[in-house]
Amino acid sequence: MYQIGDPKEEIMTPALILDLDKYRWNIEKMFKFSERSGVNVRPHAKTFKAAAICNHLIEAGAIGIMTQKLGEAEVLLNSGIIYGDKNILISQEIADDYKLERLVGMNVAMGEGKVLTSIENIEEARKISKIAGKWGVKQHIIIEMTHGRCGIAPGEPTVKLAKKVVSMPDLEFRGIYGYEGPVERMLALERNKQTVETANMIRKEGIPVEIVSAGSTGTYEVTGTYPGITEIEPGSFVFGTSAYGTGYGWRTHNEVFFEPSLTVLTQVIGANFKDRVVTDAGLKVMSGGHRTADPPVLVKIEDEIIDVEGVSLSEEHGTIRFKNSEDRAHLKWGDKLEFVPSHCCTTINQHDEIKVVKDGRLAAVWPITARGKYY
Numbered sequence: 001m002y003q004i005g006d007p008k009e010e011i012m013t014p015a016l017i018l019d020l021d022k023y024r025w026n027i028e029k030m031f032k033f034s035e036r037s038g039v040n041v042r043p044h045a046k047t048f049k050a051a052a053i054c055n056h057l058i059e060a061g062a063i064g065i066m067t068q069k070l071g072e073a074e075v076l077l078n079s080g081i082i083y084g085d086k087n088i089l090i091s092q093e094i095a096d097d098y099k100l101e102r103l104v105g106m107n108v109a110m111g112e113g114k115v116l117t118s119i120e121n122i123e124e125a126r127k128i129s130k131i132a133g134k135w136g137v138k139q140h141i142i143i144e145m146t147h148g149r150c151g152i153a154p155g156e157p158t159v160k161l162a163k164k165v166v167s168m169p170d171l172e173f174r175g176i177y178g179y180e181g182p183v184e185r186m187l188a189l190e191r192n193k194q195t196v197e198t199a200n201m202i203r204k205e206g207i208p209v210e211i212v213s214a215g216s217t218g219t220y221e222v223t224g225t226y227p228g229i230t231e232i233e234p235g236s237f238v239f240g241t242s243a244y245g246t247g248y249g250w251r252t253h254n255e256v257f258f259e260p261s262l263t264v265l266t267q268v269i270g271a272n273f274k275d276r277v278v279t280d281a282g283l284k285v286m287s288g289g290h291r292t293a294d295p296p297v298l299v300k301i302e303d304e305i306i307d308v309e310g311v312s313l314s315e316e317h318g319t320i321r322f323k324n325s326e327d328r329a330h331l332k333w334g335d336k337l338e339f340v341p342s343h344c345c346t347t348i349n350q351h352d353e354i355k356v357v358k359d360g361r362l363a364a365v366w367p368i369t370a371r372g373k374y375y
């Protein structure tokens with residue numbers, strides 16, 4: 001079906017494609033920023049899910065990775081990406097006893113402190129402590145301080161929970177995270193202030209707070225330079241896709257830009273019409289995109305993004321309507337083009353592998369290691 005070295009146009013469609021140069025440019029940009037600003041980067045692997053990408057990021061200087069789910073942490077930990085002092089931080093709370101056993105078991109098998117988890121309440125802390133005590137290991141804990149999703153309220157409630165965690169002998173309190181969301185600069189600053197102030201309140205109680213994490217791709221500069229934030233947790237920068245972007249790069253209201261490196265290669269299978277073509281990539285290979293994204297995907301022909309009237313995605317078809325007949329006339333039945341998805345995280349999760357292209361040729365095929373690990 002494919003051979004390494006094949007020209008991109010010969011890859012069977014639909015196929016998920018990574019432009020290696022753009023992807024590397026994005027990684028370099030993020031880690032140059034990290035060096036300049038002194039903030040640690042813990043990329044959020046829920047975005048890219050591939051062990052090969054985790055490896056690149058660790059080599060580039062990441063202090064570890066974040067995952068949203070236990071299942072992602074399990075497969076990525078077992079893929080050998082976490083060596084030396086690197087670790088994984090699970091950002092979503094876990095309420096299920098069976099899953100908590102699996103969480104602690106990872107630390108029993110791979111070493112204490114290899115997989116940290118976030119909590120938002122005392123019940124969760126007690127459950128984890130009981131399991132850890134049974135094994136004779138300490139489970140390392142981070143508290144999620146809420147800015148509107150899960151987590152516990154900033155200030156006193158977070159301090160109280162931190163004190164409780166510290167009082168439990170089978171838990172090790174490591175810090176807090178206050179993911180502020182992909183919000184505009186002023187709101188990010190406001191939220192970072194609450195996060196850092198809360199960390200300082202905990203310190204005033206004589207409790208060390210090593211990790212103070214926040215930040216996303218859209219806020220990496222604002223949050224990464226905010227005094228007191230020790231690490232940032234961006235994910236989508238690797239692929240440079242965003243609902244707010246121009247060219248679906250991250251050119252947001254915060255003026256962030258990364259190169260769109262992720263595309264779906266697709267083939268024209270319906271060309272009997274003056275105003276549109278139909279291709280073989282629909283919702284089953286690409287997420288419908290962010291709610292705010294219009295069109296849901298961009299259209300790229302011969303490496304140029306073209307201005308179209310609209311794109312509609314149904315299950316197996318992608319229909320492109322053109323603004324002018326010249327653009328339409330460019331394409332004939334059997335031609336290949338690319339879609340740039342607006343939501344990379346949900347697109348990646350629909351594929352077993354990603355085809356890595358360098359200078360127009362297939363250089364490698366990477367498995368999406370944590371694909372489907374939604375638990």
Ligand SMILES: Cc1ncc(COP(=O)(O)O)c(C=O)c1O
Nearest residue numbers: 044091179216217233234235236
């Ligand atoms: C907890 C947490 N941290 C960081 C991120 C990173 O987001 P982005 O992919 O926008 O960089 C997310 C995204 O949803 C998140 O949920």
